[in-house]
Amino acid sequence: MVTDYLEGALHPRLQKAVAEHLAGCPHCREYLEQMRRTIAVSRELPADDVPADVVDALARAFAQYRRSED
Numbered sequence: 217m218v219t220d221y222l223e224g225a226l227h228p229r230l231q232k233a234v235a236e237h238l239a240g241c242p243h244c245r246e247y248l249e250q251m252r253r254t255i256a257v258s259r260e261l262p263a264d265d266v267p268a269d270v271v272d273a274l275a276r277a278f279a280q281y282r283r284s285e286d
Contacts, residue, residue, distance in 0.1 A: 218251050 220226045221234050238245050 218248060222248075222251065222255070
């Protein structure tokens with residue numbers, strides 16, 4: 217849910233509820249900031265450091281996860 221929140225992919229009502237929760241929860245704000253830093257650092261990794269078969273496996277796993285949410 218955190219990545220969906222960061223990407224603005226949540227339903228607007230849920231996006232607002234998460235934002236309201238974050239306003240009053242320092243622990244969740246800290247976790248969210250950790251996720252933002254992790255994403256920023258991972259963007260700095262060269263694309264060729266991840267073997268193509270691993271990228272494909274991750275893409276398949278993510279697609280399967282997204283389908284299971286429906």
